[in-house]
Amino acid sequence: MSNTELGDAGTDETNTSSVPAVRLTGITKRFGAVVACDSVNLALQRGRIHGLLGENGAGKSTLMKMLIGLVLPDSGTIAIDGTTESIHDPLTASALGIGMVHQHFSLVDALTVWENVALGDAGRLDPKATRGRIGEIAEQYGLVIDPDKRVGDLTAGLRQRVEIIKCLRRDPSIVIFDEPTSVLTPEESEQLFESLRHVVAAESRSVVLVSHKLDEVLHATDDITIMRQGKVVDQRRSVDADARTLARAMVGREVSLRSERAALGIHSLDDNGLDDNGLDGNNLDRADLDGIDLEEGATATGHTFETADSDTSNIAPDIGPTAVPVLRIGKAVVHDADGVIALDEFSLEMYPGEIVGVAGVEGNGQRALGDVLSSLLVLSSGTVTVDGAPVPTGKSGAMAKAGIGVIPEDRHDSGLVLDMTVAENLVLVDQSRAASRGLIDQKRLNAFAVEMIEQFSIACSGPNAPMWSVSGGNQQRVVLARELSQEPKILVAAQPTRGLDVGAIEYMSHRLETAAATGVAVLLISSELEEILELSHRIIVMHSGRIVGEMPRAEANFEALGLLMGGAAA
Amino acid sequence: MTAVDTAIDSGVRPSRTRHGARFSEWIALYSMSVLAALVLSAILVEATGGDWRPVVNALLDGSVRHPGRWGETLATAAPLLVVALGTVISSKAGLVNIGQEGQLFVGAAIGTYFGFLIGGPGPINVVLILIIGAAGGGLWAGVAAGLRYWRGVPEVLSTLLLVTVGGQAVAYGLRWEWLLLAPEGSRGNRNQVSEQLATGNRLPRPDLFGNEFPLTVFISVILAAIVAFVLSRTVWGFRLRMLGRNPRAAQRSGVSETRYGATALMLSGAFAGLAGAAMLTGGGFAFGNYQLVPGFSANIGWTGLLVALVAYEKPLAAIPVAVVFAGLRTGSNFVSGTGVESRITDVISGLLVLALLIPAAVMFLRDRRRARAAATERV
Numbered sequence: 001m002s003n004t005e006l007g008d009a010g011t012d013e014t015n016t017s018s019v020p021a022v023r024l025t026g027i028t029k030r031f032g033a034v035v036a037c038d039s040v041n042l043a044l045q046r047g048r049i050h051g052l053l054g055e056n057g058a059g060k061s062t063l064m065k066m067l068i069g070l071v072l073p074d075s076g077t078i079a080i081d082g083t084t085e086s087i088h089d090p091l092t093a094s095a096l097g098i099g100m101v102h103q104h105f106s107l108v109d110a111l112t113v114w115e116n117v118a119l120g121d122a123g124r125l126d127p128k129a130t131r132g133r134i135g136e137i138a139e140q141y142g143l144v145i146d147p148d149k150r151v152g153d154l155t156a157g158l159r160q161r162v163e164i165i166k167c168l169r170r171d172p173s174i175v176i177f178d179e180p181t182s183v184l185t186p187e188e189s190e191q192l193f194e195s196l197r198h199v200v201a202a203e204s205r206s207v208v209l210v211s212h213k214l215d216e217v218l219h220a221t222d223d224i225t226i227m228r229q230g231k232v233v234d235q236r237r238s239v240d241a242d243a244r245t246l247a248r249a250m251v252g253r254e255v256s257l258r259s260e261r262a263a264l265g266i267h268s269l270d271d272n273g274l275d276d277n278g279l280d281g282n283n284l285d286r287a288d289l290d291g292i293d294l295e296e297g298a299t300a301t302g303h304t305f306e307t308a309d310s311d312t313s314n315i316a317p318d319i320g321p322t323a324v325p326v327l328r329i330g331k332a333v334v335h336d337a338d339g340v341i342a343l344d345e346f347s348l349e350m351y352p353g354e355i356v357g358v359a360g361v362e363g364n365g366q367r368a369l370g371d372v373l374s375s376l377l378v379l380s381s382g383t384v385t386v387d388g389a390p391v392p393t394g395k396s397g398a399m400a401k402a403g404i405g406v407i408p409e410d411r412h413d414s415g416l417v418l419d420m421t422v423a424e425n426l427v428l429v430d431q432s433r434a435a436s437r438g439l440i441d442q443k444r445l446n447a448f449a450v451e452m453i454e455q456f457s458i459a460c461s462g463p464n465a466p467m468w469s470v471s472g473g474n475q476q477r478v479v480l481a482r483e484l485s486q487e488p489k490i491l492v493a494a495q496p497t498r499g500l501d502v503g504a505i506e507y508m509s510h511r512l513e514t515a516a517a518t519g520v521a522v523l524l525i526s527s528e529l530e531e532i533l534e535l536s537h538r539i540i541v542m543h544s545g546r547i548v549g550e551m552p553r554a555e556a557n558f559e560a561l562g563l564l565m566g567g568a569a570a
Numbered sequence: 571m572t573a574v575d576t577a578i579d580s581g582v583r584p585s586r587t588r589h590g591a592r593f594s595e596w597i598a599l600y601s602m603s604v605l606a607a608l609v610l611s612a613i614l615v616e617a618t619g620g621d622w623r624p625v626v627n628a629l630l631d632g633s634v635r636h637p638g639r640w641g642e643t644l645a646t647a648a649p650l651l652v653v654a655l656g657t658v659i660s661s662k663a664g665l666v667n668i669g670q671e672g673q674l675f676v677g678a679a680i681g682t683y684f685g686f687l688i689g690g691p692g693p694i695n696v697v698l699i700l701i702i703g704a705a706g707g708g709l710w711a712g713v714a715a716g717l718r719y720w721r722g723v724p725e726v727l728s729t730l731l732l733v734t735v736g737g738q739a740v741a742y743g744l745r746w747e748w749l750l751l752a753p754e755g756s757r758g759n760r761n762q763v764s765e766q767l768a769t770g771n772r773l774p775r776p777d778l779f780g781n782e783f784p785l786t787v788f789i790s791v792i793l794a795a796i797v798a799f800v801l802s803r804t805v806w807g808f809r810l811r812m813l814g815r816n817p818r819a820a821q822r823s824g825v826s827e828t829r830y831g832a833t834a835l836m837l838s839g840a841f842a843g844l845a846g847a848a849m850l851t852g853g854g855f856a857f858g859n860y861q862l863v864p865g866f867s868a869n870i871g872w873t874g875l876l877v878a879l880v881a882y883e884k885p886l887a888a889i890p891v892a893v894v895f896a897g898l899r900t901g902s903n904f905v906s907g908t909g910v911e912s913r914i915t916d917v918i919s920g921l922l923v924l925a926l927l928i929p930a931a932v933m934f935l936r937d938r939r940r941a942r943a944a945a946t947e948r949v
Contacts, residue, residue: 374822375821375822375824376818376821376822396820396821396822396823396824396825396826396827397821397822397823397824397825397826398824399822400822400823400824401824406822413818413819414816414818414819414821414822415819416816416819417811417812417815417816417819418815418816419815420811420812420815424808428812428819428823429822429823429824430823431805431808431809435805438804438805438806439803439804439805440803440804440805440808442803
């Protein structure tokens, strides 16, 4: 690990001055108990592209947001061209010549390219001058575009070009690109990096490329800073780096250290519901005993049950050559709202009783995968089959009816109705257990809710408590209770432990393993490698909507997964 | 109205303390805003050279005190309530139907047309007109539903714009004898009026203590109870509420947005159409005297929408709210007799309506803020 600051070591002939364009010193930012950035030092040179690499939540976005004034640092200094500045809002940043191209587009589809470019301007609209400026930029940086085209008709790559032009026309001397290639095809990415070179070479600008893709960071940058859990763990020149070292530095140590994370106090910002309600570890154990009858389920399906504690020896269920997949996704293609491809000929087969971990940096199609299995997205092509019977995609309720339970990535999005009661949320998918002849039977609904509340140790004031009054961890338990009570054949758990505290994480892991032991095929989608390695029998890695690698748990390690997640060949 | 609110709520709301707090909040809010409106009105009357005391007297005389007036008020409240009930249904599904005025008018017109076309014995003919009127209003809202679910046109726009289209269409129908216009002999010197319903083809108007009102008063209260029951106790109501509160959760759970949303919007229109048909067959001083005329809908659709808004999406709460709005309407007819300029009385009734709307809006915003805060706090 070379922690020497690149700025001081910079003797490259492309440097026009020895004073770095930006010098961040000891920048720290806390959000509650979580340290997003921990005394980060970083120097950006003129005329060079600086790659900022890290996993989700490593702190890279927060760091850049402090540079453009969207977030204020708790401590530390920012010096621009050697002068210490206080950047308290984006306007100040803009005045200092700092511009950012955001990951998500902020364009108006109905307007033309030049209208979008002129959108943020004060004063009178000057179409001629704006068009002229777009022409200049196009020529200077190779960002060719027709200023009179409607933005809604453009491809994702061209839309991003509009975003870049919007940023460049203010002539910033420091430009930040936040995950610019996440919406681009490889060819478009190639073009982008080419124009980035132009941007840097002309008038010796300084460019930051925020990314989690090893490949592009290696090829498109001059210097690399790697962040993990808010800290800078490595800084080096791109010529001295290779994918393997970067991957290792990015995902970190080999061991699964959930308990260590707890000791460090890295857990949910605000999920104190469990403690408030006196649900400690003891209660959890009791709850487990009250849960699904493990013995019966295990014998019935012929699988051995593993407790959550033995996380290193996940024994995969016996999948013989005659086994029939319970879920089969065949060459699924999905386009998102922006027309970007989210799933690209994605194929997967799952067998009863196995936990398949889907690893990958977020934004590589995992959300689309979850949404397809929740009947929220229609496939452009491809099939989903459950137990050999095809299930229509995007038809309301079809997936749930076919036996696919879902713990969604964002429980507020499709998992819960916050304005309804806990009891009502427990029968959201299937009201039949609390209804007869089209009428809701309040007594049966209450009885069922009380049973679930007890079985899953949901801390709430009762079945009639509004869902929004329940803490996040317990909301997650409501989702879990409902989905498991449906006795699904397949359970999709997308980021099931996100935002939960340690006790709740253990509980969730245990429940998922129990479900698998009773013959449910569990699809665990997670951006946390520890979680995947701890629970899965089989691991697949997603990148750009495709499966780029698949391996049994025994053969998986951080380095191999890290490389695959970064899009490098295994 | 607050008492009713809390009564309906008790099944849903969790804690008694929260409950009590809400109750006093409502009382305080209503007292403050109504008082403010009254003071402002008094100042306005005084400033324009009038005296506020006779104005208040006239308002009370016109709505309840004068002989026969509370019957008139109830007769006005009935269609308001029916319109409001329909609005509650579409709101529960998360849809904003603001075209009740048009749905009511079109429903009444279609009811009239088929009522005369089909004929039949009196009582059957009345029921026929009510049913066909409801169907007509439902179909008119169905146009908006079709636009919404096939072409993605927001129902806020389509329902509103269809009010004008519906008004024009009915006015056209009133110009042709083969459509709605009464035959030469029975229309007097008026040239845009439908034939009058025969005495046997009208809703009965019972007389209580010298107050006469049509049967629709009872029908509307029964409907309110039915709507309240369906929304809170049936699977259909459950799924409709799910759709309104979280369409994505509903989509995953098998509640088809198209099917449930379109049904709710059409039901909402059907209630407005039923209100129109009830106004036609129930008669009354304010409502066209058993025949269809231009402007027949008389703002009942718009006011019914306000009733639903003030009643805060609660069917039973809509009953007292409808009576209050009806009282304002019948009362202000008398205010003009006090010598106060009619424009001033318009402003006064406007102020009072506003005073009734503000608490609901305040509570809505506050509840939403609380729910959001709770949601983000406890993620």
